[in-house]
Amino acid sequence: MSAARVAVLQFPGVNCEAESVRALARAGLDGEVFRWTRRPDELRDYAAYVLPGGFSYQDRVRAGALAAKDPLLEALAGEAERGKPVLGICNGAQVLVEAGLVPGGGGVDLALARNRMTARGGYFARWIVVRIEASSCVFTRTLEPGTTLPLPVAHGEGRFTSREGGRVLALARAGQAPLRYATTRGTLARGFPENPNGSEAAVAAVCNARGNVLAMMPHPERALDVAALARTVGGVWGERRARAAESARAGGNGDGAAGPGLAVFLGLRRHLEEA
């Protein structure tokens, strides 16, 4: 059986398309860069979609705001309506939020606002920990609720918020926040830097009610190998990284051991196999 085709949408300024294709290949999927110059109706030919990170249209007006108006997003919304999976990572998440694909319902219901951090402002890059929450999300389906994953974040606008107070928390309670920032012990992050952007209810990702569209701020495609983990990562994943490094030094292939980010893409593959 041939691997399912996944379109990796690239708008001008998107710069994580190559590693997203590589992540899909690592999960046994056939990723292909789909540039903004192609016809929207060609999206029909793909089983799933990834909107990678970067700075679409240089973040002009607002991060994700201009790409959200592209006809490709209108076509993508139609494919999502048919149940096809859509994953937005970082800038891709900002595009999905600005386009109203998450949390869904037709209108723009959230914002990914500028980071709110203690004693600093602007762009912030760091390895953080996310906790898997119970949800219908197809991308986290291979992971037990309560599982913690170290993943990198790198953004200036990653704070999930809404003008309706309590909206983000309500989404989390409804199972539409499959990833939340946490401590290494698995308790919800209470402040900076565990919650790296001040996101309400420590939400790191939001999906639609059906679970097939996910907007996540951390970068799973940058955490495919345990050898890629920062030395600051502790716990089980830190031990795995240390073992892999030791194996590599001894001439083994420890460097190729699966990292925490691969689970997101494996979840997609499992879903497409069963769909």
Added chain:
Amino acid sequence: MARMRAAARRVQAWIELRSEDPEATSALAVAVARLVTARGLESLRRFRVFELAGALPARATIEDLLHRSTQFYNPHKERCTLRLRIEDLPPLAKGESAVLVWDRGGERRPAAERWWLHETGRKIEVREGVAWAPRFAGGSDPADAIRELAVVRDRRHGLLCNPHAQESRIAFGEVPLPWIVAERASSPAAEGGEE
């Protein structure tokens, strides 16, 4: 550090690129092509707007201070228009309205405030927003069209402000001063010309 005479007041600085603004160009192209109610949009300009509040010196000194610090603008690439009184006109062309957008809770500029304190010995408050200046073709109702352009509702409606994280104000006539922190009922413009 030079001490200078100062009076408590607020001023507004409108900063505009001397060259064509690529951000405004992109916003105009996307709005005209994609938004239901922006077909008649003829032009769109963008300004960064600073509001300074506190014990401020005379106009010439304020202009010099703004000119000297990259906290505010780069005089090689941008020009600055200062408004000290409501009668001082902002740099809007005939037919242009103004849509002010700022990040809710993120409008203060602490680094600029620290620089000002270092240079003058005086504490002031500095806030920043973005003013968009749309001009619609005659015949359409610009008020409704500008309202539709300003606030995002969905993929086909609104562009300049995501109301879940940002605030916006529209001035169809006189532009209030101050504007980012509106003082309700203190300015006739706030009642008549602003939403």
